[in-house]
Amino acid sequence: VYPRILDERSTSGNLVLKLTEKITLNLERSTVLADNLLFVTTSKDLHEVETIDTSHIQQTIFHDTHYQSSVSVRQRDDTVEVEGIINDNLRIRPLPQGERSTDGQMLHAIFQVPTIKENFTEARQDILHLGMSNGNDINGYREDLSSPQARASGVDKFPVELHIISDKEHQRSYKKNEELISYLAVMMNAVSLRYLDMMNPKITFLLVGVTRAKDHDFGRNNGGEIEAAEMLRGLGQYRREGRIPGNFDVVYLLTGLDMIRFSKGKKIKGIAGRAKMSTACTERGLGE
DSSP states (O other): OOOEEEEEETTTTEEEEEOSSSOEEEEEEOOOEEEEEEEEEEETTEEEEEEEEOHHHHTTEEEETTTTEEEEEEEETTEEEEEEESSSSEEEEEOTTSOOOTTOOOOEEEEEOOOOOOOHHHHHHHHHHHHOGGGBOTTSOBOOTTSOOGGGTTOSEEEEEEEEEEOHHHHTTOSSHHHHHHHHHHHHHHHHHTTTTOOSSEEEEEEEEEEEESSOOSSOOBTTEEEHHHHHHHHHHHHHTTOSOSOOSEEEEEOSSEEEEEETTEEEOOOOOOBOTTOTTSTTOEEO
C-alpha cells in the first residue's frame, strides 16, 4: 500500500491518513513522552545517562480512537512513512527498498499478527500462589497489600510514569536510540488507548526513562527462552542496586527472548507478560 495524507490540520496537528480503500485513519497527536527523557546506555564498560529532548519525536506519534491505532508518521521530501499498530491484529511498516508509486510515494506493508489470548485471572492466581510464603512476594519484597498508594487516591487523573528497559536481545533491533524511543512511544500509546474509557481516576501513561541494556542478563538464556519469574526477580535485583535513575511509578522490562514458565514440572510457552498486581508507585512496581 501507499499511504496518503488527505487532510492536515496545522492548528491541531491532526491528520487524515488513507491506508487502503477500506481503512482511513483520523489521527490525533499523542502525548506519551516526557519532554526531557532520561536515556541510559549500559554495558560492561559503560553506564551513560543523558537527557533527550523528545519534541521532534512527539511530533510524529499519533492515535486513532476508532481503530485504536498507534502509529508514527514521518513526512520527508514529500513522502510519507508510517509505522506501527493499525488495530488489534494489523500492523504497518515502510519498505524503503520497494517500488515507488508514480508520484514517488514509499511502499508499505500491512501484515497480520496473532491475537494474544489474555487470561489475567489465571496469571494472578499463579503469581499469588507462588508469592505469598512468609509474607514476601516472589521478588523478595515485604508484602503489604493494605498500604495506600497516595498519588492515586482522591484524584481525577493519574499519569503513570514509566521507565522501560530494553534488554540486550531486544535492543539489538534498533541501531539508533531515537528508533528505540519511537518504538516504545508507539507501544505505550497503544496501551494508553485501552484505558480511554476508564474514569475515577482517568489513567494515562508517560514514558519518562529508557534503558538500553546491552549486555546485562536478567535471567538465564536457555536456547532463546527465559523463565518469567526468574527474569522478574532479576529485574527486582537490578532496581534494588540503584541502576535505574530518575523518578517513576513502574519499571517495565522488554525482552527479545521467549518467556516461559513451569507448572507442576511442565514447561508452558507463550507467556505474554508477568507483573505483581496493585504495585504501581511501590518498590514492587515491576513488569515484563
